[in-house]
Amino acid sequence: MISINPESLSERENYKFLTGSIIPRPIALITTQSETGIINAAPFSFFNIVSSNPPMLSVSVQRKKGVQKDTARNAIKSGEFIVHITDEDIVEDVNQTAAELRPEESELTLTKFTTVASDKVAVPGLKEAKVRFECKLERAIPLAGSVDDPGCDLLIGRVVCYHIDQGIYHEGRIDQNGLKPVARLAGQTYTKLGELFELQRP
Ligand SMILES: Cc1cc2nc3c(=O)[nH]c(=O)nc-3n(C[C@H](O)[C@H](O)[C@H](O)COP(=O)(O)O)c2cc1C
Numbered sequence: 524m525i526s527i528n529p530e531s532l533s534e535r536e537n538y539k540f541l542t543g544s545i546i547p548r549p550i551a552l553i554t555t556q557s558e559t560g561i562i563n564a565a566p567f568s569f570f571n572i573v574s575s576n577p578p579m580l581s582v583s584v585q586r587k588k589g590v591q592k593d594t595a596r597n598a599i600k601s602g603e604f605i606v607h608i609t610d611e612d613i614v615e616d617v618n619q620t621a622a623e624l625r626p627e628e629s630e631l632t633l634t635k636f637t638t639v640a641s642d643k644v645a646v647p648g649l650k651e652a653k654v655r656f657e658c659k660l661e662r663a664i665p666l667a668g669s670v671d672d673p674g675c676d677l678l679i680g681r682v683v684c685y686h687i688d689q690g691i692y693h694e695g696r697i698d699q700n701g702l703k704p705v706a707r708l709a710g711q712t713y714t715k716l717g718e719l720f721e722l723q724r725p
Pocket of ligand 1: 621
């Protein structure tokens, strides 16, 4: 085994070990709304479930030289955001939303996504995603790169409404083959659902 002290590595070197090992990662496409009403969209693969009781999820938004990305800034200001699950049918457009636009520009103009009003929050969702979660911000935790230059904003969202495409909803479950999720590997590599198998729990 090769043993490496992360403190001897640059941020990029740490990033490569983490994103090359923790795979595949689901991709949240997140919409937020700015104070002036611009709908921001961006993908995040540092994303997972925190708890099912209450239903909560986490998204880690890296800062750039200490500056918050639009998603973190909007979510913290407004206290809400929408998470959409990336699937094979929307992955190309999801990728387009990673464009680095100014806060007053919406990434949605680069895509075919259409917005749909939410039930419990002001920020709209995107109709084309087969699953979306309306979330209220439970907690935003700045995690420090150094004391006055935090490295990321860890957003914890409480799901306040699920929206699930009728075609993949079966008796309280999501049809994984119908959802066709896409996950991120390292760099520009993505994966679809691979070979499935079952294990009986001991
Ligand atoms: C598939 C994919 C996954 C990404 N995951 C993350 C992530 O987990 N955290 C992060 O900070 N940036 C991530 N990015 C980069 C952001 O999407 C990118 O910085 C985006 O411009 C941020 O947009 P915003 O400033 O509108 O929030 C990812 C990009 C792609 C294409």
